[in-house]
Amino acid sequence: MMEKKQRLQGRLGPEIIEFRQQCKTLQLATLSNDIPHTSYTPFAHNDQGYYILVSDIAQHGQNLKAAKAVSIMMIEDESLAKSIYARRRLSFDTQAKLVNKTSSEGLAAIAALRDRFGEIIDNLSQLGDFCLYQLIPEKGRYVKGFGQAFDITGNDEVDFVHLTSGHIITKKAS
Numbered sequence: 001m002m003e004k005k006q007r008l009q010g011r012l013g014p015e016i017i018e019f020r021q022q023c024k025t026l027q028l029a030t031l032s033n034d035i036p037h038t039s040y041t042p043f044a045h046n047d048q049g050y051y052i053l054v055s056d057i058a059q060h061g062q063n064l065k066a067a068k069a070v071s072i073m074m075i076e077d078e079s080l081a082k083s084i085y086a087r088r089r090l091s092f093d094t095q096a097k098l099v100n101k102t103s104s105e106g107l108a109a110i111a112a113l114r115d116r117f118g119e120i121i122d123n124l125s126q127l128g129d130f131c132l133y134q135l136i137p138e139k140g141r142y143v144k145g146f147g148q149a150f151d152i153t154g155n156d157e158v159d160f161v162h163l164t165s166g167h168i169i170t171k172k173a174s
Helices: 002-022 059-066 104-117 120-126
Strands: 025-032 035-042 044-046 049-055 069-075 089-099 130-145 148-153 158-161
Touching (some): 002 089, 025 049, 035 049, 049 059, 049 104, 049 120, 069 130, 089 104, 104 120, 104 130, 120 130
Antiparallel strands (some): 025 035, 044 049, 089 130, 130 148, 148 158
16 A cells, blocks of 8 residues: 555656646635635745635635635646546645744745746735735645545645546436
8 A cells, every 4th residue: 555655756746846836826715704805816826825815805814814725736737638627637625824924934935926927926026915824735636637636635645546446327207
């Protein structure tokens, strides 16, 4: 079993990393009084998690102040998908942590965001209403197609194959 897990990790680990690097934005699901709110934001990633710079004026910025549980997803572009029903995606349940923009962690995260998105980050990071958050992944799932869903840990370790038997076809009543 351990050998199979290592082979799976060796095959899927680099694929997950490459997929994440291709994505520039995270889809976010934040909470406001137990009502989910969907949005998106650009991100940078390192070994400590995902870093986002968001405005307190935006609904998701307000939600992050009140509720630290955030679900994130990176998803394959519709135009590149083999099937619209089976777009590749990587999702995580995370905990949001406010990061001081002038701390060593904050400066490193802003530098990573700048490397990905250019000088707009210098402007946004100077605005008082823009806050820097670290999204710390707890558990996730990588879906690469029909019947190919894999549970993964917060540090991209493939845990086990989620679906292996495929889908069941039901017959219509005549």
